[in-house]
Amino acid sequence: MLKRSRALASVALIAVVTGLSAPAWAETLQEAIALAYQTNPSLLAQRANQRALDESIVQARAGLRPQLDITVSGNLSQDFGDQNNVPFADPYSDSASASIGLSQTIWSGGRIGHGITAAEADILAGRENLRDIEQSVLAAVIQAYADVIRDTEVLGIRQANLGVLQRQLEEASARFEVGEITRTDVAQSEARLAQSEADLANAQAQLSVSRASYAAVVGQSPGDLAPMPVLPGVPTDFDNALDVALQDNPGVRSAAYSLRAAEANVAAAKAEYLPSARLSASYGGSNQDFDRIGDIADSTRLTAGATLSIPLFTGGLNGSRVAQALERANVAQINVEGERRNTLQSVSSAFAQAISARASLEAGAEAVRAATVAAEGVRQEAQVGLRTTLDVLNQELELRSAEVTLAAARRNEYVAQANLLAAMGRLEGADLDPTLTLYNPVDNYQRVRNRGALPWDGIVETIDRILAPPIVPANDAVDAPIDQQLKSEIVQTAPRN
Template sequence: MFNSRRGALLAAVCVAGLGCAAPAFAETLAEAIALAYDSNPTLQAQRASQRALDESYVQARTGYRPTLSASVQGNYEENRTPGGRLVNGVRVFGPIEGNSGSAGFTLSQPLYTGGRTAAAVSAAEADILTGRENLRRVESQVLANVITAYVDTRRDIEALRIRQENVRVLERQLEESKARFDVGEITRTDVAQSEARLAAAQFQLSQAQSQLAISRANYAAVVGQNPGDLAPEPSLGALLPTDVAQAFDAAETSSPQIRGAEYAQQASRARLAGARAERMPSLALRGTVGWNGQADPLETEDYARNIQGSAVLTVPLFTGGLTNSRVRAQIERNNADRIGVETARRTVLQGLTQSWSQLIAARANIGSSDEQVRAARIAAEGTRQEQQVGLRTTLDVLNAEQELRAAELAQVSARRDEYVAATNVLAQMGRLEAPNLTPAVTRYDPKTNFSKLRFTWGWVPWEEPIAIVDGVLTPKPAEKPMEAAPTAPK
């Protein structure tokens, strides 16, 4: 595994323009998202953690179910009396030995737990809902990383092309400068200026190659394969709201941070009900059947059988203040979780405001950079033509060429920044999900695993009416509805 990953990273370095052949296959952003959605280890681990969390619901419901235990016991006894003992008037020395054996079964069925089990079940359900929102949050982070790695790689590929073109132009400029110097049209200073600019451009080209290798390695780490010939990324306009007010409304209902905090508050409220239930009585039925007799020699037909049935009512009377302390602690934990909802809401509001502002600024920057590139191209071409008739110097041409390359690089970065800002807006809103970005992908539904656990080994039909009675006074978690997000065009 390590060797294969190391080979992938080496391949990422090679195809950055350092002498190795690039793979001959194209790739779209939708394909990259689908691959990461199915195979990213961070996302796979979070799904496994969610499936483990689903088991807490089964474990909590065992409080309604009967328990059966078996026990086997063997005893050996030896008594020694100093000075012996009298048996029928005769003093006898030596130990008295004896042995016995017993076996039995005990069956216990809770009838009413005072709401303890109902509270545990409600808390488990709320924890599972919280876990699902954490899974959505991790999925959003992974997809944001995929998109960022994708557009970073495309930006750096384009930047490398610009740097390569710059080197080629400056090489021609140097050759032209040397030819004009040979015929006495320019001085040695003009040649030196061309040489200096070419050396700087070659260094910038090496930097661009290195940056592309880094971006390709980041892509391979998050997607699971090296990038090929990446296609232009599709527009996210269909998923974005028309104004920031709509973004705030969508985040209020769909943000995994806010929804997760609300479910965490519901879980602590259920645990508070469980702490209060410790003051309530509990009722259970208990039955035992056992056999006992001599173990050695073993004569099972001589064993006595004992059958006992009982109804056990347990009423807590005094716990030294333990129950009251637990109730107070749960009250404060619930207060903290309730405050945490507002904290999450403000955090999302802050992040969404920042991302939206960055999106607006990036869109404005795209327009400015496009105009800058257009003007710089005209200026660079005019400067070269004016140099031919002696109206411009070599330095003027070199400066115009440098400004054009800087404008082209700024244009590439502006488009990348706009796409990343749009991605961050969707993440804050809770819309950055694989099915929204790639409708063809099969959604991973955590409810599928949970539904399989509703009736598992150990379930008994009478636990349902017991659960209804036990949960009369226990708050139930409520799953919030979530907006139906639009999907990106194919």
């Protein structure tokens, strides 16, 4: 009895500490999502990666602009004499020169234009990867939220069971004192009470684990969590869910944009066979004496001209680059089909799990109802001698098991629905909370795209695309030219696009 009293005191202390460590305010799923949306490290890191990727459009468009450089050089020489070792009168000589050069590419056969197209496609693929990380984080928030609610409920069940078994042991001890039951009945009650104490400790440990997981993904320890709200947009038809997933799943969309980038890179590799035209100008002068660097130069020259470069032989380099780009486009095309298959598997699995969890939830609710009636009946029958102490203990155990199973089924259904929405591409911040202040990656793109732009960028880009190798889409369903599609998609303000 002394050991049992110490164990009960330890359990009570743990429960008190848990209650003191939990915040007193209520917390909703929307609040947890909003906090994770603003502070989750994985999500913040992916946003930073996307901003870094946005810089690729600045680098690609830099080819449309002139290059300006300054060249400064100096030379010092010493003569040691003629062939007869007769020294010169002035064996030392020096010179200095400085010039400024300006060059502008007029036409590169499409290398610059296709590079811009590939950069835009890569940025769009990056946005879809950001969507994927966002959905993974929010799915983790939902799972952590549901886990804490489930484990809190299980802890309450274990605490209630401990109280019932304590009273059962007291009743058994009293009945043993008056000779109504045997010592065996008391021992059975003690054994079940000891097991209940172990179950309560395990429930407390599991709740601590779930609270830690919640704090890791959300950014703060859970308080008094509100009931789980209904998730919006959960489908009831599998075909409809699959159609939406093949359209909106971020993995499928990212693979499609990566394919477009690969197709643009093929066209850029083919453009290496074409000539390129540049305009250039330079101005500079030189002095034959370091001491006169600050004086007027001995000679000053202004040079302007145009250059047409035609590749004739590259030792197989261009052909190898084209072959390499084609194979990479082939890989990108295969990846599109792979993502479609993965999406089909994810939707099928999540949909089946949601249906199974719903059936388990309904069965669990019925089991709790029936076990509650049975437990009350067995207790009453035991009072009149129709049931043994073991019967009462067994029925109590069955009732608590049914309640724990129901709590787990409620959590499993909710998480399965969240996973189904994630597989469909419908578990973003805006889907879960319309009032959430959203992060829009388009804002940063529009901010950096025209950094360093000059008035004639558009003219040079238009000229560069003239007679450039066309981008041949691997997907025959693409009707509009790829570069026009990308330009219309990349400036969309909706985060999903």
